[in-house]
Amino acid sequence: MAQYYHLNVYKKSFDFLVKVTQLTSRFQRDFRHTLGEKLNNGTIELIVLIYKANSAQDMGERVNYIKELLEKLQYINIILRLSCELHNISQERFAELALMSQEIEKQLNGWLSHSSKVFADKKTSL
Numbered sequence: 001m002a003q004y005y006h007l008n009v010y011k012k013s014f015d016f017l018v019k020v021t022q023l024t025s026r027f028q029r030d031f032r033h034t035l036g037e038k039l040n041n042g043t044i045e046l047i048v049l050i051y052k053a054n055s056a057q058d059m060g061e062r063v064n065y066i067k068e069l070l071e072k073l074q075y076i077n078i079i080l081r082l083s084c085e086l087h088n089i090s091q092e093r094f095a096e097l098a099l100m101s102q103e104i105e106k107q108l109n110g111w112l113s114h115s116s117k118v119f120a121d122k123k124t125s126l
Contacts, residue, residue, distance in 0.1 A: 003054075004050055004051045004054040004055070007050065007054060008107060009050060009104060009107040009108060009111065010047070010050050010051075010054075012100065012103055012104050012107065013043070013046055013047055013050060013104055014047060015100065016043060016046075016097070016100045016101065016104060017040075017043045017044065017046075017047060019093075019096070019097060019100070020039055020040060020043045020076075020097070021040055021043075023088075023089055023093060023097075024036035024037075024039055024040055026088075027083070027088045028086075028087075028088055031083070031086060031088050035079055035082065035083050035086070035088065036083075036088075038079050039076065039079045039080065039083065042072060042075055042076045042079065043076060045072055046069060046072050046073065046076065046104075049065055049068055049069045049072060050069065052065050053065035053066050053069060053111075059115055059118050059119035059122060060119055062115050062119075063112065063115050063116055063119055066108060066111055066112040066115060067112065069108050070105065070108050070109070070112070073101060073104060073105055073108065076101070077098070077101055080094060080097055080098070080101070081094070
């Protein structure tokens, strides 16, 4: 099993975290400790869930973690969109982050598809 920090989805998510952290430090004061913190914390939780999913020995547990990752990514996307609408993130930065988020989502869906198949194969072989 690959170490979590070697996973492409981890590397992309960490790059995403760096960009989000840089952006939220420039949020308006009224939103820095609300939207900014939620965005940073949500992105950090994304990284932690990647570690947990990769470490899970049970395929069913791994599938559940990956589903939770996809939900967390949607939560982050909502906060990003709201931050853009409230003029804390420029349209250009929002577009850049949205593309990064889409790439992460594609990788998570691929991981989910593979893990679900392995889990289903193991269940039928029992």
